Ligand SMILES: *[C@@H]1O[C@H](CO)[C@@H](O)[C@H](O)[C@H]1NC(C)=O
């Protein structure tokens with residue numbers, strides 16, 4: 121092996137006190153032919169973010185990004201080229217852009233075949249633009265681990281993969297994730313080839329169209345080592361021909377997102393050692409099947425988004441190994457039984473989106489492992505403090521997430537809320553909770569998401585609301601909150617991204633030179649008193665995509681920075697103020713509401729993707745032709761155009777063919793003259809108002825439509 125050079129960087133030590141004997145890091149340089157194979161592979165790859173920059177001619181390929189070599193032989197045994205996944209949920213556009221760029225594209229060169237000792241190949245979550253999975257992968261006989269998930273391959277799965285008899289882990293899931301073009305669907309007409317994979321422990325074919333592969337159960341059932349099977353969204357609709365299954369080692373089964381109906385296939389109940397069963401997103405109905413009670417090893421059970429419509433059977437609560445239970449999005453009725461306290465291992469419990477009524481039993485206090493509870497969207501009728509009382513007994517220190525939104529909860533929030541020190545998600549919106557927001561909210565130092573909107577909370581906002589420094593989402597909209605809020609309240613909310621606070625009786629007093637410590641994407645402060653001066657602090661919100669400062673008592677000329685201050689604005693509502701001035705251009709992508717202000721001058725230009733425009737009750741003047749005929753439109757997205765009660769004059773121009781999407785048009789109460797043009801009649805209106813103008817002539821025949 122002349123190509124192998126061994127470097128002994130470390131050394132042998134014998135420590136005086138004993139027999140500690142450590143052999144240092146003997147490092148082996150990579151094999152020339154393998155380095156060459158990798159470089160050839162790289163030539164066919166498009167690497168826009170230069171992720172493979174370490175892959176150079178001279179170097180030791182064992183140090184290249186994504187490459188691992190055997191320390192003793194120098195052979196490449198692992199190639200992991202999955203892009204680094206960003207690990208936070210709220211990504212900025214820039215972060216999404218970086219992630220997108222880091223996906224490798226191009227072709228997969230057969231030079232990989234020269235890596236004779238490659239046992240681990242991960243190309244997942246790159247973007248191979250719908251090319252087929254290369255057949256030659258079936259000849260890489262040493263592969264133990266193959267992950268191509270989410271890497272945007274298309275077409276049929278190559279049967280040659282069935283030659284990989286050492287393979288233990290095969291992930292071909294979500295090959296076309298995020299691509300909803302049905303033509304590019306990956307499909308398999310039969311799965312006979314899988315029977316060659318006798319070492320397989322893990323198989324994921326999620327998203328592959330298996331509607332024609334009626335042998336899927338027979339074949340996978342015969343894989344003697346299979347532990348984990350994921351067939352989510354595989355278009356499985358039939359209860360396959362009844363066979364006696366004897367998956368000897370299966371412990372995780374995922375059949376979510378298929379069309380399985382109307383009842384749980386019987387063969388599943390014979391899998392007594394199953395630990396995880398996911399049947400969510402199917403069309404299962406009726407009773408939750410009794411036979412599940414024999415599957416006493418279950419730790420994870422997901423029956424969400426089906427059509428089960430019974431009450432929750434008592435025996436379900438005896439599955440005392442369950443750590444995760446979701447019955448979300450069914451039609452379950454009745455009360456939650458006090459036997460819920462028997463779910464002693466439960467960590468995450470989701471019963472949301474059903475028709476459960478009555479109260480939450482106090483036996484909740486027995487669920488000492490509970491970390492996430494979601495009972496939202498039910499008909500639970502109770503005083504909120506009782507539920508918090510039970511929870512404070514089981515898990516106040518550890519509960520991370522509590523969602524009780526959209527129920528009939530009443531009563532007050534009191535200081536016990538402050539006990540939940542680990543809470544990061546709290547939603548109580550759409551209930552009838554009244555009283556103050558307790559000062560103890562300041563103790564929730566992990567709180568990221570806080571939603572108490574649409575209740576009857578009143579009084580001042582406590583200054584302690586400034587203390588949950590982790591807060592990213594705050595929704596206090598549609599309550600009866602009142603009083604003056606100072607900029608101090610926001611002084612430590614540096615992570616705030618979403619502030620929804622419209623429809624209260626609050627007043628904001630900020631110094632004219634205040635610079636907010638946060639960069640919000642959404643600010644909704646409709647019905648606050650923000651004026652009479654235009655809030656200058658908004659100019660520092662460079663990420664803003666939704667802004668509502670309607671009915672905010674602002675009587676001022678809109679400063680010019682406002683009209684070009686963000687290219688990301690999607691929805692803008694500044695209606696019902698006394699705003700003045702001319703608007704050069706409206707850089708907003710979807711919705712603009714300027715109603716009831718004192719804007720003057722010609723109608724402003726708009727972006728091609730704007731859909732809803734309210735210009736009503738202003739003093740816009742001049743003719744319509746610049747606005748309607750000269751705007752450069754992409755696809756005509758405009759759906760609603762409200763121009764009534766302005767000072768628009770001149771004739772209605774004949775340019776309507778380019779605005780074919782308009783369904784609602786109101787030009788009433790202006791000074792429009794002349795006749796109604798033919799092209800106007802060719803639109804498909806739901807609502808048209810031309811009242812109170814000075815129009816003349818005949819109605820065009822086209823309007824008869
Ligand atoms: C090979 O060496 C590296 C570092 O030199 C070490 O992290 C790794 O665990 C070793 N692998 C094996 C299989 O010995």
Ligand SMILES: *[C@@H]1O[C@H](CO)[C@@H](O)[C@H](O)[C@H]1NC(C)=O
Nearest residue numbers: 258259279280281282283313
């Ligand atoms: C690989 O699989 C194909 C089709 O399944 C088969 O025709 C071929 O003989 C196999 N090749 C080897 C080397 O086993």
Ligand SMILES: *[C@@H]1O[C@H](CO)[C@@H](O)[C@H](O)[C@H]1NC(C)=O
Nearest residue numbers: 341342343344363364365366
């Ligand atoms: C059950 O498994 C054994 C061994 O894997 C196999 O030989 C047998 O055919 C299987 N039986 C059925 C009914 O699939």
Ligand SMILES: *[C@@H]1O[C@H](CO)[C@@H](O)[C@H](O)[C@H]1NC(C)=O
Nearest residue numbers: 389409410411412413414415
């Ligand atoms: C549970 O298993 C036992 C023994 O295998 C069987 O007799 C019983 O009928 C099963 N119960 C249900 C509800 O399937």
Ligand SMILES: *[C@@H]1O[C@H](CO)[C@@H](O)[C@H](O)[C@H]1NC(C)=O
Nearest residue numbers: 437438458459460461462483
């Ligand atoms: C389940 O809960 C009920 C009511 O709380 C109780 O009577 C029963 O003994 C519990 N069952 C088990 C198995 O713990």
Ligand SMILES: *[C@@H]1O[C@H](CO)[C@@H](O)[C@H](O)[C@H]1NC(C)=O
Nearest residue numbers: 646647670671693695696713
């Ligand atoms: C804008 O705000 C006003 C007042 O708050 C509200 O009535 C209106 O519905 C909002 N406009 C849109 C399009 O939502």
Ligand SMILES: *[C@@H]1O[C@H](CO)[C@@H](O)[C@H](O)[C@H]1NC(C)=O
Nearest residue numbers: 697698715716717718737738
């Ligand atoms: C029109 O806007 C003015 C403010 O410019 C307001 O006072 C008036 O109430 C609005 N009229 C209607 C009908 O909304």
